[in-house]
Amino acid sequence: MDFHPDEPKTMKIMSPLFVRSRSIPLLLLSLLCSISTTLAHNNEDPTTKTMEDFSGYAIHEPPHSSITNTLPYSLSVDTQSIQNQIDELSTFSDSPAPSVTRILYSEKDVLARRYIKNLMGLSGLSVREDAVGNIFGRWDGDEPELAPVATGSHVDAIPYSGKYDGVVGVLGAIEAINVLKRSGFKPKRSLEVIYFTSEEPTRFGISCLGSRLLAGIETLAEALKTTVDGQNISFFDAARSAGYAKDQTDLTSVFLKKGSYSAFIELHIEQGPILEEEGISIGIVTAIAAPASIKVDFEGSGGHAGAMLMPNRNDAGLAAAELALAVEKHVLESGSIDTVGTVGILELHPGAINSIPSKSHLEIDIRDINEQRRNHVMDRVHQSAVAIAQNRRVKLSEFKVINQDPPALSDKSIIEAAELASKELNLTYKSMISRAYHDSLFMARISPISMIFIPCYKGYSHKPEEYSSIQDIANGVNVLALTLSKLSLD
Numbered sequence: 001m002d003f004h005p006d007e008p009k010t011m012k013i014m015s016p017l018f019v020r021s022r023s024i025p026l027l028l029l030s031l032l033c034s035i036s037t038t039l040a041h042n043n044e045d046p047t048t049k050t051m052e053d054f055s056g057y058a059i060h061e062p063p064h065s066s067i068t069n070t071l072p073y074s075l076s077v078d079t080q081s082i083q084n085q086i087d088e089l090s091t092f093s094d095s096p097a098p099s100v101t102r103i104l105y106s107e108k109d110v111l112a113r114r115y116i117k118n119l120m121g122l123s124g125l126s127v128r129e130d131a132v133g134n135i136f137g138r139w140d141g142d143e144p145e146l147a148p149v150a151t152g153s154h155v156d157a158i159p160y161s162g163k164y165d166g167v168v169g170v171l172g173a174i175e176a177i178n179v180l181k182r183s184g185f186k187p188k189r190s191l192e193v194i195y196f197t198s199e200e201p202t203r204f205g206i207s208c209l210g211s212r213l214l215a216g217i218e219t220l221a222e223a224l225k226t227t228v229d230g231q232n233i234s235f236f237d238a239a240r241s242a243g244y245a246k247d248q249t250d251l252t253s254v255f256l257k258k259g260s261y262s263a264f265i266e267l268h269i270e271q272g273p274i275l276e277e278e279g280i281s282i283g284i285v286t287a288i289a290a291p292a293s294i295k296v297d298f299e300g301s302g303g304h305a306g307a308m309l310m311p312n313r314n315d316a317g318l319a320a321a322e323l324a325l326a327v328e329k330h331v332l333e334s335g336s337i338d339t340v341g342t343v344g345i346l347e348l349h350p351g352a353i354n355s356i357p358s359k360s361h362l363e364i365d366i367r368d369i370n371e372q373r374r375n376h377v378m379d380r381v382h383q384s385a386v387a388i389a390q391n392r393r394v395k396l397s398e399f400k401v402i403n404q405d406p407p408a409l410s411d412k413s414i415i416e417a418a419e420l421a422s423k424e425l426n427l428t429y430k431s432m433i434s435r436a437y438h439d440s441l442f443m444a445r446i447s448p449i450s451m452i453f454i455p456c457y458k459g460y461s462h463k464p465e466e467y468s469s470i471q472d473i474a475n476g477v478n479v480l481a482l483t484l485s486k487l488s489l490d
C-alpha cells in the first residue's frame with residue numbers, strides 16, 4: 001500500500017446519485033449557502049477563531065437557511081486534521097513510538113479521554129460520561145425523542161500495538177459528524193458518538209468492558225466488585241483514580257435498555273489482509289465471530305534445577321507448555337480455517353533460570369464463527385488440561401472460562417444502508433465477517449448493528465506496523481457519514 005505524503009487537505013466526494021437527483025436551482029442555492037457561510041465566518045469573535053485553529057476545521061454549522069433534513073450531497077473529510085489527531089493521540093502512550101500502549105485508567109488513557117472530549121465539544125456535541133467512563137457525544141436531531149443512531153469505538157491500546165485500532169472508529173465518528181455538519185445536513189434522529197471503555201482486556205482481563213456493561217450484563221457488574229489487576233489494584237480504585245465510579249460500586253446505572261439506539265455502526269480497520277489484497281475500499285460486516293477466553297493455573301513442587309533429578313519432578317512450566325501445544329492441536333483438529341486459538345500469556349513462577357517452575361499461568365483465546373465448534377474446542381482443551389495435570393503430577397488449580405460469547409449478526413437494514421452509501425460514493429465494497437471482536441458484539445444485544453471496515457497495510461494489527469492510508473480512512477469516514485445520515489432519517 002502506498003503512502004500519500006502529498007494528500008490534499010480535504011477530500012470531497014459528490015455522490016453522482018445525489019447530483020442527478022437534485023435540480024439546478026437547488027445546486028445554486030447550496031452554492032449561495034456555502035458563500036454565505038464563508039461570509040458569516042469572517043465576522044467571528046477571536047475565541048471561536050482560536051478554537052477553529054486548534055481543531056483545524058470550521059466548528060460552525062452552516063447558517064440555518066442551508067440546514068436540511070435531506071441526505072447530504074457533498075461530503076468533505078478534513079484529512080489533514082484527522083491524520084494530525086491520529087498522530088497526536090498516539091503520543092499518549094506508555095511505550096516508545098511507533099508502538100502505542102494505552103491501558104485502561106492509566107494517566108495516558110485519561111489524557112486520551114480529555115483529548116477526545118475536547119474534540120467532541122469542538123464539534124458541538126453535548127458530552128456525557130457514565131460511571132465506568134463510556135463517553136457519549138450527542139448531536140440532537142430534529143426529533144430528539146426518537147431513539148438515536150450511534151457510532152463509535154475504543155481508544156485503549158494493548159501493549160506495543162499500533163495507532164489505528166479503535167482510534168479510527170472514534171476520531172472517524174467525530175469527523176463523520178463534522179462532515180455532515182459541513183454539508184448542511186440536519187439529522188432527524190439524534191446522532192451519538194460513543195467512546196467505549198476498555199475494549200481491550202489488558203488490565204482486568206475483561207474485553208469490551210464498557211460495552212458489556214452497556215448491554216446490561218449483571219454478572220460482570222457483580223464480578224467487578226472483586227476484580228483486581230496484575231498489581232492487585234481493584235477495578236474501583238483504578239476507576240476512581242481516573243475520575244469515575246465516584247462513591248459507588250453499583251454499576252447498574254451504566255446499563256442501557258434494549259432499544260436505546262435505533263442503530264449502531266462502528267468504523268474499524270479490517271485487522272486482516274482481505275480488502276487490501278483484493279483492492280476493495282470498504283468491508284461491510286455481516287457477522288462477528290464468537291470469542292472466548294480461559295485462564296489456567298498449574299501448581300507443582302518446584303525445586304533446584306541442578307539437584308532435582310528428572311524422574312522426580314512435577315514441572316508446572318512443562319504442563320503449561322504441553323497445554324499450549326494442545327490448544328494448537330485441538331484448534332487444527334476442528335478442520336476449519338475459521339477456528340483460531342492463541343496462548344498470548346504464559347507466565348512461570350518463580351521465573352529463575354535455576355529453579356523448576358512451581359507455578360504456571362496461561363491465558364488462552366479461542367474464536368470461531370461457529371459457536372458450537374468453538375465450544376467443542378474449549379471442551380477438548382479442558383480435557384487436555386486435566387490429563388496433563390494427571391500425567392505430570394501437577395495440580396490444575398484453576399481452569400476458568402472468563403468469557404464465552406456468542407457471535408453477533410449484523411442487521412439487514414444497516415448493511416443495506418452501508419452498501420447504498422458505498423455505491424453512491426462510487427466505492428468498491430464487499431460483505432465480510434469480523435474475526436476480531438469489537439464493542440459492536442455487545443451493542444448487538446441492545447441495538448441493531450453493523451460495521452464498516454477499511455483496508456490496513458498487510459492486515460497488520462496489534463503491532464506497531466499497523467497502518468491505514470488517509471485515503472482509506474477518508475473513504476471509511478464518508479461511508480460512515482452517509483450511512484449515519486440515512487439511518488438518522490429512518
Ligand code: GLV
Nearest residue numbers: 200435436437438
Ligand atoms: C480485539 O482487540 C480483538 O482481540 O479481537
Ligand code: MN
Nearest residue numbers: 158165200462
Ligand atoms: Mn484491538
Ligand code: MN
Nearest residue numbers: 154165166199
Ligand atoms: Mn479494535
